[in-house]
Amino acid sequence: MTYDVAVIPGDGIGPEVVDHAMALVEEAAAAHDVSFETTRYDWGSERYLAEGAMMPADALDRLRGYDAIFLGAVGHPDVPDHVTLHGLRLEITKGFKQHVCKRPSYLFEGVTSPLREYAGGDIDFVVYRQNTEGEYADLGGREYGGFDNEVAVQSALFTREGTETIVRAAFEAATERAGKLTNITKSNAQAHGMVFWDDIVTEVGEEYPSVEVERLLVDAASMDFVRRPDEFDVIVASNLFGDILTDLGAGIVGSLGLAPSSNIDPTRIHPSMFEPVHGSAFDITGKGIANPIGTVLSWKLLWEHLGEEALARALHDAVAAQLADPGAPRTPDIGGDSGTEAVVDDLRLRIE
Numbered sequence: 001m002t003y004d005v006a007v008i009p010g011d012g013i014g015p016e017v018v019d020h021a022m023a024l025v026e027e028a029a030a031a032h033d034v035s036f037e038t039t040r041y042d043w044g045s046e047r048y049l050a051e052g053a054m055m056p057a058d059a060l061d062r063l064r065g066y067d068a069i070f071l072g073a074v075g076h077p078d079v080p081d082h083v084t085l086h087g088l089r090l091e092i093t094k095g096f097k098q099h100v101c102k103r104p105s106y107l108f109e110g111v112t113s114p115l116r117e118y119a120g121g122d123i124d125f126v127v128y129r130q131n132t133e134g135e136y137a138d139l140g141g142r143e144y145g146g147f148d149n150e151v152a153v154q155s156a157l158f159t160r161e162g163t164e165t166i167v168r169a170a171f172e173a174a175t176e177r178a179g180k181l182t183n184i185t186k187s188n189a190q191a192h193g194m195v196f197w198d199d200i201v202t203e204v205g206e207e208y209p210s211v212e213v214e215r216l217l218v219d220a221a222s223m224d225f226v227r228r229p230d231e232f233d234v235i236v237a238s239n240l241f242g243d244i245l246t247d248l249g250a251g252i253v254g255s256l257g258l259a260p261s262s263n264i265d266p267t268r269i270h271p272s273m274f275e276p277v278h279g280s281a282f283d284i285t286g287k288g289i290a291n292p293i294g295t296v297l298s299w300k301l302l303w304e305h306l307g308e309e310a311l312a313r314a315l316h317d318a319v320a321a322q323l324a325d326p327g328a329p330r331t332p333d334i335g336g337d338s339g340t341e342a343v344v345d346d347l348r349l350r351i352e
């Protein structure tokens with residue numbers, strides 16, 4: 001079979017990392033007898049500035065039939081963040097019920113981490129972040145008239161479907177990794193949504209008796225991310241907490257430029273979407289120095305999701321070998337002076 005992947009390079013460094021990484025991904029796929037075709041969609045902020053919308057009205061219908069979607073980045077200095085976010089990323093994640101945001105944090109040999117000396121073991125954990133609701137449900141409003149004091153309300157929404165889906169995905173991952181699950185909430189201060197969440201962790205956990213469950217409040221967890229990052233394995237958290245903890249995770253493993261992400265519909269009714277964690281990074285756009293590794297590792301997650309384990313492993317191993325080699329090219333964010341293209345060219349030589 002031939003996989004069909006929709007590619008949305010997006011804004012800023014998005015097209016730079018996506019286009020450069022493509023040659024590597026194509027060669028690796030060919031070497032593993034995996035056949036795939038890509039269709040490129042030039043959606044994003046340039047389209048918004050020209051036509052008033054990030055994507056066409058029938059975007060979801062056009063994307064529906066693909067096996068997967070690959071996104072570079074969205075964000076633009078001349079377009080408000082809520083427009084870029086809601087007009088493209090959230091439209092896709094919500095429209096396709098991609099309730100699960102899976103973000104691994106893995107410290108490669110040869111990468112400088114502020115915590116390498118501190119950690120007692122390998123840093124290798126994965127955060128399962130609720131991706132479609134919670135604190136980012138966009139519920140609330142502002143009131144000016146009827147009060148002598150201005151008020152704003154921002155509510156969080158926790159549905160059974162959205163919560164149970166992320167919790168179940170995390171338990172599945174913990175089972176697969178034969179590891180521990182850390183549930184991170186703030187149930188002492190948020191007695192409705194977060195206690196509902198905790199109850200669902202207890203309930204779903206009964207189906208996974210072999211998984212050890214650890215419960216942490218997000219404040220304590222933040223401290224432990226610094227103090228004992230090597231002791232985490234699978235982490236499950238709400239949209240807001242997962243957002244914060246995954247940037248912390250990217251910092252712990254060396255650079256935002258190395259971090260991959262995936263937005264998954266576990267039912268597989270809709271395509272899932274893969275993207276590097278970083279944004280459009282206009283401060284380095286056009287300079288040719290964006291780190292492509294977050295993109296390459298996001299393709300690794302894509303192939304894993306589609307069941308192409310050997311191809312996924314080949315991309316991972318090429319990255320691991322390059323980062324462990326002190327003579328290999330690397331981009332400035334991880335201490336080198338090479339460009340995007342040189343890093344990709346070197347990775348191509350390392351594909352088995």
Ligand code: ATP
Pocket residue numbers: 013073074075076256257258278279280281282283284289290291292294331333
């Ligand atoms: P957005 O608004 O789309 O989130 P941003 O301007 O906030 O974009 P981020 O992409 O979140 O930028 O990046 C934050 C910082 O990390 C920037 O200084 C950027 O240069 C750096 N950075 C991000 N991605 C990379 C990368 N792939 N390679 C090198 N540096 C990166």
Ligand code: MG
Pocket residue numbers: 279
């Ligand atoms: Mg940002």
